[in-house]
Amino acid sequence: MNERPSLDHLYPPMPAALGGDPYTAAVPPIYQSSLFLFDSYAELEDVFAGRSSRPIYSRGDNPTVRLLERRIAEMEGTEEARAFSSGMGAIAATVLAFVQPGDRIVTVRHVYSDAFRFFEKVLKRFGVRVDYIDGTDTDRLVAAIPGARLVYLESPTSMVFELQDLPAIAKAAREHGVLTIVDNSWATPLFQQPLAAGTDIVIHAASKYLGGQSDTVAGLVAGSRDHIATINREIYPYTGAKLSPFEAWLVLRNIETLPLRMRHHHDAGLKVAAWLAAHAHVRRVMHPAFADHPGRATLRGYGGIFSFEVSEATDVAIFVDALRLIRIGVSWGGPESLVVPAKAALSISPETNVFARFGVSDRTIRLNIGLHQPEDVIADLRQAFAVAAR
Ligand SMILES: Cc1ncc(COP(=O)(O)O)c(C=O)c1O
Incomplete structure (x- = not known):
């Protein structure tokens, strides 16, 4: 990182x-x-x-x-x-x-x-x-x-x-x-x-x-x-x-509360990203803090929304359904922790599907960390990985 x-x-x-x-x-x-x-x-x-x-x-x-x-x-x-x-x-x-x-x-x-x-x-x-x-x-x-x-x-x-x-x-x-x-x-x-x-x-x-x-x-x-x-x-x-x-x-x-919230998203995002990067069933984490992340950053801090790609050892749909604290939802930036699996978005009609057109893997999952403690988010991810292991 x-x-x-x-x-x-x-x-x-x-x-x-x-x-x-x-x-x-x-x-x-x-x-x-x-x-x-x-x-x-x-x-x-x-x-x-x-x-x-x-x-x-x-x-x-x-x-x-x-x-x-x-x-x-x-x-x-x-x-x-x-x-x-x-x-x-x-x-x-x-x-x-x-x-x-x-x-x-x-x-x-x-x-x-x-x-x-x-x-x-x-x-x-x-x-x-x-x-x-x-x-x-x-x-x-x-x-x-x-x-x-x-x-x-x-x-x-x-x-x-x-x-x-x-x-x-x-x-x-x-x-x-x-x-x-x-x-x-x-x-x-x-x-x-x-x-x-x-x-x-x-x-x-x-x-x-x-x-x-x-x-x-x-x-x-x-x-x-x-x-x-x-x-x-x-x-x-x-x-x-x-x-x-x-x-x-x-x-x-x-x-008025933006500085406090962004400090939380920054810290929590880095902790959860590091945990995911070390997980045996995660192929890669797409977080701008990682040294090998593509592109040049002009960032002075990191938001709490990023993606990770799971390996064949995880069934994406079972994993997403097994999450408890983290809900399924398309927006981000609020108090809720959320996931969006690219696999579901890839079913949007092909001519206007940015994910299909520019090659986003169907094993990609976007994670938005809301105002939850990173330890609680990690615990939820851990139990969902266990349920979804093939
Ligand atoms: C990066 C980004 N830009 C723009 C928008 C569009 O914003 P709105 O939903 O308020 O129209 C979104 C919404 O998800 C977004 O994620």
Whole structure:
């Protein structure tokens, strides 16, 4: 395993609640209003003419949602952000804001499965070509950049957790005037800051670690004022994928505990990964902390979701069914510990099956360690291996 990074940068805690509230409430209020009123013609005209940024209607802007947008921009060390009703809403809107028919985009194999489906089903229908490249092969990826409109990255990738060399890719893209977008949901801004590595736009499925409680679906996009202005101008108000004030408030609330939760996921993930790597029935563990893991890390800590491949000595379905503490479930980033066996996902229809297309073994099992103690997760895995031994 690589040297364990220090997590000292997680403290002191995040800045106190954002506000400007007349009662100095410690927690921001929820502006549960679709509509904002004006006292005069002049006030309304100021908004339409761009002289004032007051909210007028919550499909465009809402004060609670704006607090969350300011918060994520600050955490990613950038100027602006936009919140969406899901991670996919954020991904689709961001990519669509920048592409035209006839464009080509470059992305990584093993990109999140619904991002892959969005590329295959939607982008291709509008005449955008998509190149899927092994993201650990920086030379190949960099060679594909000239002439592309944008590079869409996810480091680490879904299911197999392959890493990309963000600084090298960002540098090459900049030289060719190509936009770079990074899905940073796995690492969170606490463990990786893609914009500091030179990329342009960062995306979060806030449904995962930022939300952290499995109680909301939300997406965030952060970047420079210009890039977010393009998203606002080209697409945001017209596709209507806005986040509700209540869900923005949930994410804001749960971001306050992010450093504590990420510290737990980091420690617990490393312990369970090390235990799995030493297990006789495990072929390999796909965790970015391992020295032989493919790709170059720009990580300052590790999330608690990774995969492992079991040997022929384990029956995958019996193993998964034997788990007690660890449940079967497709999302991640909340308190629950979860597994997803790639074998089940491989039954998705072949033309939009990212796992089948890019060769994920049916012996791969994705494990999300929630807020459980690593010893309890290990005990559950141990007994399931015993039940599933052939
Ligand atoms: C890495 C990654 N990106 C994006 C998404 C999409 O987020 P959402 O489910 O909020 O649309 C997911 C969801 O699982 C994900 O795992």
